[in-house]
Amino acid sequence: MLSGAPSEPAATSSAPTRAQDLFSGTPGIALLHGAHARTGLAEWTIAHAWARAMTRDPVHAQPDFLCLSQGAPAVAFALREIGHRAYGRALNVLDGTITAGIRHRLGRAHERIDRGRLPALREYDLVGGMTGLGAYLLHQGHDTLLLRDVLGYLTRLTHPIRSGTHELPGWWTRDSPTGQPSPHWPGGHLNLGIAHGCTGVLALLSTAMRHGVTVPEHAEAMARITDVLDAWRRTNPSPWWPGIITPTEWHDGEPRHNGPQRPSWCYGTPGQARAQQLAGLALGDTERRRHAEAALLACVTDPRQLALLNDASVCHGWAGLLQTTWRASADADDAGALSERIPILLTNMRRHIRRRGLPADAGFLTGRAGVSLVEHGLTQGQFTSSWDMCLLLTG
Numbered sequence: 001m002l003s004g005a006p007s008e009p010a011a012t013s014s015a016p017t018r019a020q021d022l023f024s025g026t027p028g029i030a031l032l033h034g035a036h037a038r039t040g041l042a043e044w045t046i047a048h049a050w051a052r053a054m055t056r057d058p059v060h061a062q063p064d065f066l067c068l069s070q071g072a073p074a075v076a077f078a079l080r081e082i083g084h085r086a087y088g089r090a091l092n093v094l095d096g097t098i099t100a101g102i103r104h105r106l107g108r109a110h111e112r113i114d115r116g117r118l119p120a121l122r123e124y125d126l127v128g129g130m131t132g133l134g135a136y137l138l139h140q141g142h143d144t145l146l147l148r149d150v151l152g153y154l155t156r157l158t159h160p161i162r163s164g165t166h167e168l169p170g171w172w173t174r175d176s177p178t179g180q181p182s183p184h185w186p187g188g189h190l191n192l193g194i195a196h197g198c199t200g201v202l203a204l205l206s207t208a209m210r211h212g213v214t215v216p217e218h219a220e221a222m223a224r225i226t227d228v229l230d231a232w233r234r235t236n237p238s239p240w241w242p243g244i245i246t247p248t249e250w251h252d253g254e255p256r257h258n259g260p261q262r263p264s265w266c267y268g269t270p271g272q273a274r275a276q277q278l279a280g281l282a283l284g285d286t287e288r289r290r291h292a293e294a295a296l297l298a299c300v301t302d303p304r305q306l307a308l309l310n311d312a313s314v315c316h317g318w319a320g321l322l323q324t325t326w327r328a329s330a331d332a333d334d335a336g337a338l339s340e341r342i343p344i345l346l347t348n349m350r351r352h353i354r355r356r357g358l359p360a361d362a363g364f365l366t367g368r369a370g371v372s373l374v375e376h377g378l379t380q381g382q383f384t385s386s387w388d389m390c391l392l393l394t395g
Contacts, residue, residue: 009053019054021363022074022390023127023315026054028364031387032373034082039380047082054078059094064108066101067122068132068390073098077136081387099146102133106153113156118174118188124157125191126200126392128179134204139389143213151208154201155221163187168250169228171198177244187247192232194271194392195315197243198225203392206278210395222279226288229276234260238298239291243267260299262308265320265391269299274328278395281331293332300325300341306348313359314370314391318349323374327393346378 009026018025030050036042054075061072068074076094079087109123109130122128126135130150137147161170172190176182179196191197202225209218232255234240240260242249244267249255265271273296280289299305300321311317322345329338349371361367373387386394 009050019057020059020071020075021069022077023069023365024361024363024367025074026050027074027078028367029362029369030054030078031081031364032369032376034078034084035373035376035385035387038083038385039376041376044084047084048086051079051082051084051087055090059097061094061097061101063101063104066098066105066133067128068136069127072101073133073136077139077390080139081385083385095140098133098136102130102137102146102150105130105133106149109153110156113161113170116161118161118163118168118172119157119170121173121175121177121179121191121196124154124171124201125196126204127195130154131200131204131392132390134208135389135392138204138208138211138213139386143211147208147213148215151205151213151215151218154205155215155217157201158198158221158224169198169224171201185246189247190228190245190250191243192229192241192245192272193243193267194275195266198228199272199275200392201225202229203275203278206275206282207392207395209282210278219283222283226276226279229272237304238302239295240269240299241272243272260302260305262310262316263299263305263321264309264316265324265393266315268316269295269305270321270324270328273299274324274393277328277331281395286333290333293328293334293338296325296328297337297341300338300345309352311356311359311366312349312353312371313366314374315365317359317371318345318352319371319374320391321345322349322378323388323391324393326378327388327395331395342378346375349375 022028033047033050037044037047059072059075072094076091079091124130126132134150157170159170160167174181174188176185194200205222232241242255242257243261260269262268263270273292276292277289309317312319314320325338326342329335332338359367364370388394
């Protein structure tokens with residue numbers, strides 16, 4: 001098993017934002033140690049120590065900034081996934097705070113739509129917005145009115161929006177890909193990635209539908225997203241989608257890239273294909289499901305695409321590709337074709353680590369804890385947890 005994630009939290013508290021950051025801080029590392037404890041590879045005392053480190057300082061939950069990656073949702077996601085009965089009372093308190101914050105954010109989002117303005121990226125994306133909060137609510141395992149309200153907002157988000165003389169998809173953001181307006185991105189952009197764009201929205205809507213949680217216009221909203229994805233699907237040399245579309249590209253109807261980008265979870269074919277596979281499964285659309293699976297298989301068997309990976313991380317490296325492929329293979333029409341690639345991808349990741357080392361960061365999304373968590377599941381031979389709901393891969 002890979003190592004490198006710290007086994008004990010620091011004796012003194014780190015900055016609260018780091019201690020309560022799911023993707024780069026303490027909660028993500030706690031996910032790993034919780035998985036080890038559940039499978040008997042470590043004592044519960046280690047997981048409990050990381051849980052205490054998350055809550056050493058007051059858990060922050062400012063309504064305007066509430067999101068899956070930070071503060072109360074991040075801490076609660078980790079505690080719920082660790083799954084120990086000792087955390088029940090803390091989760092009840094956190095969930096009350098999170099509910100109030102989500103309702104606040106929903107109100108602000110609907111007001112923005114009513115005004116006919118373009119959204120900020122962090123209004124709706126997985127990492128900082130309502131898609132991530134929807135994933136948190138789905139991870140709770142309950143069909144709640146609040147979850148349906150989040151899904152209702154996301155269906156409304158997919159309606160076209162007018163900006164000047166142009167009609168644009170409703171998730172066209174005024175921001176640059178960094179999440180802030182930039183003079184280098186006049187007119188903003190359209191994001192097709194799973195971490196920050198419409199395939200994250202599609203994955204959440206699809207997963208909710210598979211769990212029997214639907215709202216009015218649910219399928220229609222999914223169709224509005226897949227129509228855009230179909231329009232931007234390219235097949236040279238194999239199926240792929242751009243991650244980001246600029247106003248010029250939208251006007252011209254053609255991406256600047258002449259081939260697939262890095263095969264990452266966050267922006268590349270793996271995350272995009274998994275979201276569309278989930279949509280096909282939810283809607284009973286066999287053709288879409290098979291097209292998505294074929295795109296992923298072409299990706300993981302193409303040495304040119306694999307050569308673009310330059311780290312081992314979950315976000316944009318080998319671990320994310322492995323986890324995505326495993327989840328997709330479990331649902332695939334021809335599961336064997338994708339499953340056969342997993343040992344090869346794992347070997348490639350280990351070879352990369354031997355040559356270039358583990359990520360410098362200790363955290364989950366771009367660091368050592370995420371790499372170790374993925375390998376832990378693979379070496380155990382099954383995934384009995386749903387930690388990757390925060391990546392919208394669980395299905």
